Amino acid sequence: MDKVLMSHGGGGSMMQSFISEIFIEKFNNEYLSQMEDAALLPGKTVFTTDSFVVKPIFFSGGDIGRLAICGTVNDISMRGAKPLFLSASFIIEEGFPIDDIKRIVDSMVDAANEAGVQIVTGDTKVVEKHSADGIFINTAGIGILHDEASVSIKNGKPGDAVIISGTIGDHGMAVMGDREGLDFEPPLLSDVSPLNKMVEKLMTLKDAVKILRDPTRGGVAEVLYEIASMSNVGIKIYEDKLPVKESVKSACSMLGIDYLHLANEGKLVCVVDKDYAYKALEIMKDDKYGKDAAIIGEIDDSGLVTIETIYGTNRIVDRPIGELLPRIC
């Protein structure tokens, strides 16, 4: 195939190989090949970027503006750093309602205030009708490493505990629910949130915190695979320990989707030295965004990402490939 497919951006293995072949290899430098959520530059500066293209723009529990702030705040945080300054760049389709821009910007302001970051530089482009779908936002961000932080996707060692900071799949299912017209009661809201305060507290555990990763596109499954591959280890998780809302589970079974493939925008996966696992869990549970945190598994040396089912059997975790398609048969 010589054309870009939706699956190339779906956050799964197809995207990984696309990015490695096209971008990492060509841009080729020590920072980029870290394959982290953010680059660690000289002077303990951390730098990251993300573009946001979510549809719908206003979704249950958030909007593209809040997402654009939280996404970049979180990517900086996942490097063990404190986010400080963000840029904001808008690509707007001709005809987009100015009131919607104001609403999005208000929501960016709120999220930035909550996270304690400032938007210090920006850009606006308007493109012709039908040359974009409403609005796309890019944020890049700068942060500074926390003291003694030593967080890297390569740090996993057998025995380390794997912790998730809360329920899985809320964002992905909230957005898919909006698109597919699913109606949740109580409403299923995206978890989109800034995690920098939680990370700040976690980093008091210093290098006991080995890996931080926000399971966005590709979900928890993809993050586990990336950890296994970059740390050259295996991971075992336990189905009965995974925090998932019943309504999300039901929607997944209905649409034929694995909740481990659903995006999260206010959750982090944390690999911790096992002696600090409960301490880390406690810190997370104390945080506003961590009350459903759970230890879900551990690093092993299998080289595989496996799950023990509720039946006590073991299987490989399905790795997402590309586009999430509702399955019917």
Added chain:
Amino acid sequence: MDKVLMSHGGGGSMMQSFISEIFIEKFNNEYLSQMEDAALLPGKTVFTTDSFVVKPIFFSGGDIGRLAICGTVNDISMRGAKPLFLSASFIIEEGFPIDDIKRIVDSMVDAANEAGVQIVTGDTKVVEKHSADGIFINTAGIGILHDEASVSIKNGKPGDAVIISGTIGDHGMAVMGDREGLDFEPPLLSDVSPLNKMVEKLMTLKDAVKILRDPTRGGVAEVLYEIASMSNVGIKIYEDKLPVKESVKSACSMLGIDYLHLANEGKLVCVVDKDYAYKALEIMKDDKYGKDAAIIGEIDDSGLVTIETIYGTNRIVDRPIGELLPRIC
């Protein structure tokens, strides 16, 4: 009007007021309200962002990839800083040819190598067919202030010299020519180039260099207006001193466009203490991208941006409003 128009992104006065009202006011902080091409952060760090949406993607003399690197390299440079690290974020329309991505990335690599910057973090999003027009690229960038640099759009004082680093309007007319099917002989090429090396040499003049600005969207005219307004001064330029290619002039007269409104992507406007004007000019002329540099005018206290015509008369420089439309009658 409650909808975004093309003119809101055209780089003229409509964009200025749109940005001030919607973004600057709401995001409101000391860095953003500097209204500079890049924000100067604590620690002499300079930070900027731009999204690139040029059509056609491959144009005479360059492509969106080279543009995305040079644009951000230049915005950092215009703050008197040395660009070091860039991010690159891609929004790609489903179906976009992978070979074209490779070609664009190659061109980014070349431009980055030329400028001596590294692309250290990135992002890729794929959107559905017809949800974007081919490819959009955002780059953000980090740089570090040159020693004793004191460059700001607010620094202009009556008597200062205004210098342009080369011929005016090449990029804008090259791109418009591609769209309108104009055929130039010799070919009219975009000037898209990294200006950081030139700025590095200019900065040996330290605070004698008062303002640097790259006249991109909105062209030289818009930059002059922004200088006049932010420095609270007037500017007088001389038609007979403006370096403009004859072919660009001819195309402008044919399409009813003012070349002072055309975008440049490898030029800078520099305001220098008049005692250093010839020194600065010499430095520019010595640079690969500055051989056509010229002193084009001076700051005055009129509060107006005026031009002395070749007939010795004076008039106000037309400020661009929004979209550049070929005029016929």
Added chain:
Amino acid sequence: MQGIINRAKELIDRYNTGEFIKIMEVCGSHTMAISKYGLRQILPPNIKLISGPGCPVCVTAQNEIDASISLASQGVTIATFGDLVRVPGNDSSLQEERAKGKDVRVFYSPLDALDYAMANPSKEVVFIGIGFETTIPSVAMTIKEAYTRKIKNYSVYCLHKTMPKALEALVVNGSDIQGFLLPGHVSAITGSSIYGFLVDKYKIGGVVSGFEATDILMSVVMILKNLKDPKIEIQYKRVVKEGGNTEAQRLMDEIFEESDAEWRGLGMIEGSGLKIREKYSEYDAEKKFNIKKPNSRTEIKGCRCGDVLKGLITPKQCPLFGKACTPLNPVGPCMVSSEGSCAAYYKYGE
């Protein structure tokens, strides 16, 4: 649950006699569930659950895929279920056509596709009707409704297949299958009596099973129990009645009539497909757009989907499995569909 699982396991272990017992799960959702729950790990080594032709995406013939792809390139809107868009045709796939700008849309329900057609009267919407008896009535509903409401821009490319004749094709020339795990939701529509011929003509029994781990293990026990005296039983009684859903059967019969159908791997099977009845022919995309199935390669070089679908080999016995053929770069449809046997084996590491 764990309790029942353990008790079932204990019972099944009693059949660990060394005698090789081959049970085929016909249904793709069973294949998925078995893999997902890791149930094969619970069975003793002599009891093999093998997968059958029960993934509708997988059994769709190559030339039907190619015909759908070429229909997409004619400017109509293709409405389809998710997995189908990824199936490689001779030189393209529906997702590649979409990337080229063709209008290919994924729907969760055929009813949504009809709604879409009604909301977009300037588009010609063709639903690619794949699926067995579970899905067929809902597609029939759309045709009935389009007919009643005189909707002119909706039609169905009918590639539906039905279960009984395909099962017969698997055993008609002899087979070592000793029991069938029969599809739960197909049977909710058809009832269980359609499987009677398996016992009567071929002396092979089967159990209509639900989809929970407990359902499947219970069904396996039931099959094992009856090995000597084969019967058709229903484990999934809470959902499946012997007579099935008569309302759904009536509707299917009103819209469709029996026809021959080509199955990937199994070839042409008489009476194993459906076509749209003459009365509803204006909703038959095949007639409306004069679709001719192209002369496609019938087999993909090296791909042993056919043998996998017939239960002759397990996916791992295909030389391409996990090497040239992975979910990322699927060679055959059994690797494309998430219900496909090869995909299920690969994804869940069996």
Added chain:
Amino acid sequence: MQGIINRAKELIDRYNTGEFIKIMEVCGSHTMAISKYGLRQILPPNIKLISGPGCPVCVTAQNEIDASISLASQGVTIATFGDLVRVPGNDSSLQEERAKGKDVRVFYSPLDALDYAMANPSKEVVFIGIGFETTIPSVAMTIKEAYTRKIKNYSVYCLHKTMPKALEALVVNGSDIQGFLLPGHVSAITGSSIYGFLVDKYKIGGVVSGFEATDILMSVVMILKNLKDPKIEIQYKRVVKEGGNTEAQRLMDEIFEESDAEWRGLGMIEGSGLKIREKYSEYDAEKKFNIKKPNSRTEIKGCRCGDVLKGLITPKQCPLFGKACTPLNPVGPCMVSSEGSCAAYYKYGE
């Protein structure tokens, strides 16, 4: 050049007699050039160059703008020249319609619009035909070509206006204009003899002028020289012949016939417009789409475009000029079109 300018200035200064002399430049491109070159600064205070109704965007009537806008909302592709898209109608503008998703396209040449129609046979392309005699032949060419090639999806909404009758309307009730700077490119088509009536009936002379600063100043000198003995002269001899371009006249006459036309500010002027002849009626968008001009406000509250176009006031005398009305937020069309008098005065700071 500077030399000739100085010599012209010196000559013009001789007419600085205290006697007030009002010369109207009819053509928008002259207005632009005069502003851009700063030529008014060269004239002595008693010699006033005032602008006339020569910007085709500016004189297009409000209801014609509104009819074009409502045509856009009917799903046809509107093809037009650049400035027109910004002109505010009663509650929208073509650029706002485009932002709402209507298909509004800017072309440099009517020939490009026809090419676009030919390349997009599924679109209905309507060219908004504005402009005077300079532009009319090129629009006529497209209709002729569409007719010859039997192109069915192209038509013209004919809003063209012609010069002579409008000039007459300005002076018929008396006027203090003492000379006209006559349009160079209109005259390249029409020739200069069409202006004879100005001298014959109204004793006002004029000079057909080119567009360089030297051309304009030379023309002013020529007008001044003949004040006592008014004549129609051609300064722009290198381009304009007394008889004009007969080929172009023939083509215009083949496609169009005279009709009445409404001018913004000047009102309805008999015989000052064109309509498409019956033979080519299938290319007449007014007929094809049954366009009815709406009952628009004829004047925009406070806007004195009408008086500006008649040369009764200069833009600066309009109370809205530079305050409520700027190129960023234009109130009237004279501020929208970059050739409009108000825009030219504002932009070039006069």
Added chain:
Amino acid sequence: MCIAVAQKVLKIDGDVAETELNGLKRRVSISMVPDVKIGDYVMVHAGVAISIVDKETAEEDLKLWEEMEEALRESFKQN
């Protein structure tokens, strides 16, 4: 084959019912289960209810299993 999920019927409006499962509400066609009543569980496939779940049987299932299990255990003992 073919995914179907049990859902509880909350409301009926002609051929369409509102169903619920763990807080997830959907509108499904019930034209193929004409006897359905509010409070019933239906198996839903692709937006269409394909059968009513027999609640008594669901409870009996376990009992049946236990009976069969018992019988089997007995028979194994005898062997």
Added chain:
Amino acid sequence: MCIAVAQKVLKIDGDVAETELNGLKRRVSISMVPDVKIGDYVMVHAGVAISIVDKETAEEDLKLWEEMEEALRESFKQN
């Protein structure tokens, strides 16, 4: 009114000519200037040549101006 710019005719191909001005080449319709020849200058408006520029006249222009200027200066002197 109406922008038009002089361009030199480089090639003629039926009703269309290739023209040039300071290196800017364009294809313009010449169907309204049937007498045009290669090397001529034409005034082009909206892609259509509307007249041939009379080169001799262009050179004469200056002479005519000078004559007129002279005459005027004389007449002013006399006053």
